[in-house]
Amino acid sequence: MSAALAVTPELREELLRLALDVAREAAELIRRERAAGVEVAATKTSLTDVVTRVDHDSERLIRGRLLGARPGDGFLGEEGGRDESDSGVRWVVDPIDGTVNFLYGLPQYAVSIAAEVDGVAQVGVVLNVPTGVTYWAVLGGGAHRDGTPLRVREPAPLSQRLVITGFNYEPPIRALQAQAIARLLPVVRDIRRPGSAALDLCHVAEGAADGYVEEGLNPWDHAAGGLVAREAGARTALMTGIGGLTLMVCAPEHGFEEFLATVTEVGLVAADHPG
Known part of the structure; x- marks a missing residue:
C-alpha cells in the first residue's frame, strides 16, 4: 500500500459517495433475498457463528462495485474477500453485520463499509438494512444519521x-x-x-x-x-x-x-x- 497518498477533502467526498451508493445497493439485494427466504449456509467459529448465502452475495456485490469504480484499491471483507491495495485506499467491509438477527428477522443488521488509508479510517457508512437508517462519517467532518449531525449523550453518572x-x-x-x-x-x-x-x-x-x-x-x-x-x-x-x-x-x-x-x-x- 502506498504511504504517500494525499488524503484530500475531494478524495474523502468521492469515497463517501461511493460507499453510500454501494451500501444502498447491497441493502436492496439483502432485502430481496431476505424476502425469498434464508437458510444457514455454514458455520464459522462455532455452531452459533453462522453465515448465509446472502452474506456471500452481498460481499460479492460490494467488492465488485467498489473495485470496479476504483481499480487498484484494496479490500478486506468478512467473508474472505482480500485484495492488496495499489492506490493507498483499502475498503473494510462487513456485508451483513448482525447475521443472526438477519436469520431470525430481527430488525438490527447492517451493511458496514469503511475506507482506510494507511490503516486510518477516512470514511465510514453503516446502513441498517430493515429500516434504511444510514449513518456516515468523514474523518474530521463529523458524523450524521440520514443527514442530521450526531452528538453523543451528555454526561451522566x-x-x-x-x-x-x-x-x-x-x-x-x-x-x-x-x-x-x-x-x-x-x-x-x-x-x-x-x-x-x-x-x-x-x-x-x-x-x-x-x-x-x-x-x-x-x-x-x-x-x-x-x-x-x-x-x-x-x-x-x-x-x-x-x-x-x-x-x-x-x-x-x-x-x-x-x-x-x-x-x-x-x-x-x-x-x-x-x-
Whole structure:
C-alpha cells in the first residue's frame, strides 16, 4: 500500500459517495433475498457463528462495485474477500453485520463499509438494512444519521449509563464474559445486547447509549461504526479482553476514562493487558 497518498477533502467526498451508493445497493439485494427466504449456509467459529448465502452475495456485490469504480484499491471483507491495495485506499467491509438477527428477522443488521488509508479510517457508512437508517462519517467532518449531525449523550453518572455489549461465539469465552457482565450490571443503569457491533457503535454516536464494550471484534466489525462514534464525540480503544481476543471499548470522551476503569475492574479487560 502506498504511504504517500494525499488524503484530500475531494478524495474523502468521492469515497463517501461511493460507499453510500454501494451500501444502498447491497441493502436492496439483502432485502430481496431476505424476502425469498434464508437458510444457514455454514458455520464459522462455532455452531452459533453462522453465515448465509446472502452474506456471500452481498460481499460479492460490494467488492465488485467498489473495485470496479476504483481499480487498484484494496479490500478486506468478512467473508474472505482480500485484495492488496495499489492506490493507498483499502475498503473494510462487513456485508451483513448482525447475521443472526438477519436469520431470525430481527430488525438490527447492517451493511458496514469503511475506507482506510494507511490503516486510518477516512470514511465510514453503516446502513441498517430493515429500516434504511444510514449513518456516515468523514474523518474530521463529523458524523450524521440520514443527514442530521450526531452528538453523543451528555454526561451522566455511571449509575445512569446505558451500556451495550455483545458476546463472543466461543462457549468458554462467552462464559467468562457473562461472569464479568454480571458484575457490571449492578453499577450501571442497564445493559443491552442488540446484536450488531457496527450499529451498536452508531447508537453511542447518536446518544442512544452511554457506552459499548465487546470482545472478539474484527476490523470489519468496527472500522465504519468506530469512525461514526469518534466523529460524534466518542472515544474508542482496542484492548485485549478476558478471553484473549480483541476488546472494543467505546464511550463519550467526557466519560471514557471512568467507563474504561469500570470495565477493567469488573474483569472484561485481560489482567495482563499493557497499561
